Amino acid sequence: MKQKTLFIVAAVVLVLVFLIGSQTYNRKKAEESAKSIQSNQAYLVRMHSPVLGKDNAPVVIVEFLDPACETCSEFYPHVKQMLSANPDKIKLVLRYAPFHHGSDKVVAALEAARKQGKFWPALEALLKTQHEWAANHTANVDLIWSHLEGLGLNFQKMRLDMLSPEIISIIEQDLSDARALNVTMTPEYFVNGKPLPSFGYQQLVDLVDEAIASAGH
DSSP states (O other): OHHHHHHHHHHHHHHHHHHHHHHHHHHHHHHHHHHHHHHHHHHHHOOOEEEEEEEOEEEEEEEEEOOTHHHHHHOOOOOOOOHHHHHTTTTEEEEEEOOBHHHHHHHHHHHHHHTTTOHHHHHHHHHTHHHHHHHHHHOGHHHHHHTTSOOOOOOOOOOHHHOOOHHHHHHHHHHHHHTTOOOSSEEEEEETTTOOOSSSSSHHHHHHHHHHHHOOO
């Protein structure tokens, strides 16, 4: 009987040790996650970043995008639909990660279009026609112009603006921030500072839904 009692006591102690250890581990992981999110903030959003959505939206999706990335063009309509389905709740912030050869020139063209107030129409036009100006992981900026016709852009001014130090600096800053955040592929998403646990559209949806629920919406 005494031996049985000792066995029960030992079992209870082991369970308590396990529970305390689990709580300590979970608390540590939560603290590490919070620190990671806090440290990410400095690199996630810059003053120059294109933004779609309400300024005070409780959920912020930061996307590192390469305009020549096939997966980026496939995901973009779904992300935009997500914003439409959650009006005033989600804001999209775009950052550049032109990893494909020649993509930096296409990014420069997009920034030049932004100077004329046509960033989003230009981006969508190029993503829809990506297969016509990007092949074999190489972007050919000379082939983009016909796909931007009809947007009311001044192409001569765009070509001059593409060479401006301001636009070159934006691209360099975004690439630097991408490296700091260990972004190695596109599209890469962060939701309120949290990176996706693994790549996939459903993972993005789940993280956004979690953020909306946490914000009380």
